[in-house]
Amino acid sequence: MKPPRLPRLALGLLGAALATGVAAGFVPVTRIAGFAGSGSRAVEATSLGASAAENARQDAGDWYLDITRPGAPVRMAIPDFRLAPPEAAESGIRAGETDAASPEPLSDAGFTPAEEAAESASVASAVLWSDIEYAGVYRMLPKRFYRIAEAGSPDGVLDYYQWESIGADILVSGTLRIEGEMLVAEVRMHAVRAQENVFGRRYTAARGAARMLAHRIADDILQHAGNYQGVARTRIAFSTSRSGPRSKEIYLMDYDGHGQRPVTANGSLNMTPSWSPDGRALTYISYREGAPALYLAFLYQGRGEKLVGDFQSFTPAWSPDGRWIAFTSNRDGQSEIYLAAVDGTELRRLTDNRAIDVAPAWSPNGRTIAFTSDRTGAPQIYTMDRDGLNLRRVSFEGSWNDSPAWSPSRQHSEIAYASRIERRPFDIVVHDFETRQTRQLTTGRGSNESPSWAPNGLHIAFASNRAGDDQVFTMHRDGSNLKQLTREGSNTTPRWGNPPGNPR
Amino acid sequence: MKLDSRLFPIRRAPLAASLLALLAAFACSSVDRTPATGSDPPSGPMTPLEASEAEDPPESGPSPSSSSGLTEDEILAIPPEVGSETDLLDIGAKSLEELNTEGHLKDVQFEYDSAQLSAAMRATLEENAAWLSRYPSVSILVEGHCDERGTVEYNLALGEERARAVRDYLRDLGVGSGRMRIISYGKEFPLDPGHNETAWRRNRRAHLEIVAK
Numbered sequence: 031m032k033p034p035r036l037p038r039l040a041l042g043l044l045g046a047a048l049a050t051g052v053a054a055g056f057v058p059v060t061r062i063a064g065f066a067g068s069g070s071r072a073v074e075a076t077s078l079g080a081s082a083a084e085n086a087r088q089d090a091g092d093w094y095l096d097i098t099r100p101g102a103p104v105r106m107a108i109p110d111f112r113l114a115p116p117e118a119a120e121s122g123i124r125a126g127e128t129d130a131a132s133p134e135p136l137s138d139a140g141f142t143p144a145e146e147a148a149e150s151a152s153v154a155s156a157v158l159w160s161d162i163e164y165a166g167v168y169r170m171l172p173k174r175f176y177r178i179a180e181a182g183s184p185d186g187v188l189d190y191y192q193w194e195s196i197g198a199d200i201l202v203s204g205t206l207r208i209e210g211e212m213l214v215a216e217v218r219m220h221a222v223r224a225q226e227n228v229f230g231r232r233y234t235a236a237r238g239a240a241r242m243l244a245h246r247i248a249d250d251i252l253q254h255a256g257n258y259q260g261v262a263r264t265r266i267a268f269s270t271s272r273s274g275p276r277s278k279e280i281y282l283m284d285y286d287g288h289g290q291r292p293v294t295a296n297g298s299l300n301m302t303p304s305w306s307p308d309g310r311a312l313t314y315i316s317y318r319e320g321a322p323a324l325y326l327a328f329l330y331q332g333r334g335e336k337l338v339g340d341f342q343s344f345t346p347a348w349s350p351d352g353r354w355i356a357f358t359s360n361r362d363g364q365s366e367i368y369l370a371a372v373d374g375t376e377l378r379r380l381t382d383n384r385a386i387d388v389a390p391a392w393s394p395n396g397r398t399i400a401f402t403s404d405r406t407g408a409p410q411i412y413t414m415d416r417d418g419l420n421l422r423r424v425s426f427e428g429s430w431n432d433s434p435a436w437s438p439s440r441q442h443s444e445i446a447y448a449s450r451i452e453r454r455p456f457d458i459v460v461h462d463f464e465t466r467q468t469r470q471l472t473t474g475r476g477s478n479e480s481p482s483w484a485p486n487g488l489h490i491a492f493a494s495n496r497a498g499d500d501q502v503f504t505m506h507r508d509g510s511n512l513k514q515l516t517r518e519g520s521n522t523t524p525r526w527g528n529p530p531g532n533p534r
Numbered sequence: 535m536k537l538d539s540r541l542f543p544i545r546r547a548p549l550a551a552s553l554l555a556l557l558a559a560f561a562c563s564s565v566d567r568t569p570a571t572g573s574d575p576p577s578g579p580m581t582p583l584e585a586s587e588a589e590d591p592p593e594s595g596p597s598p599s600s601s602s603g604l605t606e607d608e609i610l611a612i613p614p615e616v617g618s619e620t621d622l623l624d625i626g627a628k629s630l631e632e633l634n635t636e637g638h639l640k641d642v643q644f645e646y647d648s649a650q651l652s653a654a655m656r657a658t659l660e661e662n663a664a665w666l667s668r669y670p671s672v673s674i675l676v677e678g679h680c681d682e683r684g685t686v687e688y689n690l691a692l693g694e695e696r697a698r699a700v701r702d703y704l705r706d707l708g709v710g711s712g713r714m715r716i717i718s719y720g721k722e723f724p725l726d727p728g729h730n731e732t733a734w735r736r737n738r739r740a741h742l743e744i745v746a747k
Contacts, residue, residue: 365691388691432685
């Protein structure tokens with residue numbers, strides 16, 4: 031087995047800062063609270079395939095298990111991680127190059143290594159479970175059934191018949207241990223009825239990064255069990271009032287609401303964030319110098335800069351190719367939509383009329399921009415080509431439609447937006463370009479605004495005041511599986527981003 | 535131009551501005567025509583003028599400031615046609631916060647999803663313009679606000695449109711563009727935290743904030 035390829039100590043510190051949600055301290059003016067390190071590489075994986083052919087398939091990266099059974103949901107069993115002693119891993123797998131003789135120091139939190147390992151296993155087990163469940167594509171077999179299967183399988187021996195007897199189609203089992211400064215997990219996925227170990231990987235992450243470790247495992251499991259693009263490592267940026275009166279700061283959180291942490295800390299209004307496609311930077315508006323201007327925040331460099339100033343600018347949107355920012359500005363006297371290169375050059379205007387044009391949103395291929403305009407007297411959703419030509423109206427129902435968000439999905443061509451139907455508050459609706467149908471996802475509970483798609487196009491984040499103040503929620507694209515992610519202060523304009531380092 | 539001449543007896547606005555500022559200053563500190571507040575000692579020679587110079591934002595135009603070669607007598611010889619001089623506040627003696635809380639400039643309230651100025655709103659803005667013409671050293675920030683019923687994103691643009699409508703009308707009334715900046719706060723800063731028609735009406739507003747004097 032290959033040793034971990036990254037310097038352990040550095041990786042450990044960086045990964046721990048990321049995964050535990052500890053952002054660097056508050057920094058003044060145009061600098062931003064930085065996140066050190068490289069999130070995408072905080073968890074390292076190596077194949078543990080049962081055969082050389084399996085290893086080759088896994089490393090090729092485009093392989094997945096096809097276990098579909100017509101008419102029945104696939105049932106998945108995920109028992110908790112078992113603790114493995116530092117030197118002895120799962121049978122048949124040699125341990126890494128750990129120095130087992132050295133005494134283990136206590137962790138920062140004062141845990142003994144054994145306690146820390148147990149805590150990490152507990153966290154990783156819970157997170158892996160909820161990540162897989164969130165995808166909504168598997169029926170999760172309740173953990174209370176597992177005792178039956180495990181009782182029939184003596185230590186370390188996997189008895190496929192026992193798991194089949196409780197109805198499992200897929201079994202995901204893993205061990206976890208602490209090795210030096212790292213957490214090491216070994217995970218295998220089994221096709222139960224085929225009695226085949228179809229996936230095996232060793233993961234290493236910093237001690238304290240159990241959540242990040244589990245998120246990475248979950249995305250891999252979903253990818254290889256059903257070619258499903260998981261969202262476990264994605265983050266949501268939003269604007270929150272929690273840090274003080276008459277101010278809103280940009281915050282980040284994991285997709286599940288964990289690890290809410292500041293990006294800005296300047297005491298003014300900071301709103302409408304938009305992610306770079308590589309998940310490493312945000313653009314947003316800030317009133318820190320008075321009038322709202324566009325700023326960029328490079329999260330992993332702890333650096334921020336002003337993109338466009340001098341005039342009021344609103345609602346920036348980063349293009350899918352990462353090169354352009356579409357936004358609204360009054361620089362020519364009225365609200366129009368503009369494009370600027372990410373370095374602030376090549377400014378060009380796309381709209382030209384006396385009405386309000388605001389809230390641009392890119393199509394996944396970057397050729398079309400949806401936006402809101404009141405050119406017919408009330409705010410409605412339109413699309414235009416990225417040169418401003420070929421204008422089309424999208425929304426015809428509702429007296430006020432705003433904040434379009436174009437689904438990044440390859441399967442579904444659709445736009446979500448906030449819609450006022452009759453005189454009710456706003457609801458999230460989705461317009462499907464193929465069927466030309468519009469479906470309503472929220473139904474009159476509070477006012478629901480600012481939809482934003484998960485990178486896989488299967489979930490939507492939005493802000494709703496159904497529980498009092500505005501809070502960020504997520505739901506499935508059919509409106510099910512509602513989850514409230516924020517509870518402190520008022521939280522608005524969520525934007526769902528790719529995992530850091532996403533190649534798209 | 536008709537409006538202009540009514541509100542600005544002296545045509546050259548920047549010069550008029552500084553002259554009027556001087557006039558106001560002398561009216562207060564030297565000639566002592568203000569309704570004296572008794573206990574207030576003369577607040578040092580020329581503090582109002584100094585304050586107005588110091589706080590003038592740089593973008594408020596090339597104002598040829600006080601030392602334009604006029605003697606005190608010449609300045610005093612300018613007939614005080616604007617308003618009655620007894621109305622003039624000693625704005626230099628007040629903080630910006632005091633001036634703003636005293637409500638010399640009135641908000642205007644808009645209709646739902648509208649940036650149109652009604653006749654009543656225009657009348658209010660005309661009063662505001664008249665007040666501003668009396669204190670030419672004053673610069674304002676025109677804030678556009680919206681009620682909570684609209685969406686965050688569109689309301690940012692709607693608030694901008696409201697602020698712009700107010701600024702443009704004040705400019706038509708003779709208030710120099712250099713004295714006004716606009717900003718939209720969308721629905722972020724409601725005046726009234728309520729969730730009813732009364733609150734929404736109060737919140738759909740343009741607010742004129744004095745930012746320099």
